[in-house]
Amino acid sequence: MIPEKNSCLVSIIIPVYNAERYIAETVQSCLNQLYTNFELVIVNDGSTDGSEAEILNFNDSRIKYFRIENSGSCEARNFGISKALGQLFQFLDHDDVLDANKLSRQVNKYQEFGDDYIYSAEMGTVSNTGRTKGRGYELYEKNFTPIEYFETLFNQFGKCMTTGAWLVPEKLLKSTHGWDKRAGLNDDGEYFMRIIVNSSGIVFCKAALFFFRRDVPNSLSKQFGTKDVYVKWLYSYKSYVKHFIDAFEYSKAKELGWKALSVYYCASYPKYPDLLRECRSEMKKLGYNKPCAHGGDVFVKTSKVIGIMLTLKLWYLRGKAKFF
Incomplete structure (x- = not known):
């Protein structure tokens, strides 16, 4: 179905947790949108800092503000969905920002292609020094079928589309269940994977810019500090396998599932050897005994010469040697 022009309410959903340093800029970037038919659903996920005061400084009838007990970003987004009235959904993290043209460019494409597609954007970064167009994301700046998108995602290293880049029609949002906290740090990848496999494809929207923040004081080593994080991470890629098999031709689904599991393994x-064994067991169900190489160019080239398992051991020892 192609909607009539200018009829689409966009629901922007922002979960907020202890973001007093960034939330005002994030909210202002939404209020600055040239496309004005939107509601801004802000869900305060039990913040203990001054986030609420920053939010309440804004006086705009399009803002819907809710406060819930701390439940995590997935539950906060799902709560936001339950309160939203839009035909299109923009999810945004509490420290990221939208360019003023972001929604207008994507809604224009939506008017053209309709609600069987999900809409992507150009990616950039934001920090205390300003906003910059991102490098390395050019490979995503085109239209994709779902299979083409996942082939691109798994055949490169270190770059992926993140939460705020997407605009999701209500039809696709309702085609699957909500955000899944069992996916942990990959909750956004797992969620949008489910949306994409249920879509007819991805429509790239040129000059629709989204900026994710790079100067947040939260180290990756701290995020990956417990086994539970890895359990959830593996769960997310097992979910990829399940949904690929449900959506795609079986041989292609197995190949993509193997590549998804290889991301985790590499x-x-x-x-956590027990989780690695579980991961390889899942690969064997798909007909693969070892992971494929997922890493930088040198890693991939080395694996072609000496094999993936020896390359993994070599890279681990090389990294360990840096600390001595």
């Missing part, structure tokens, strides 16, 4: 090796 990135987590050698931590």
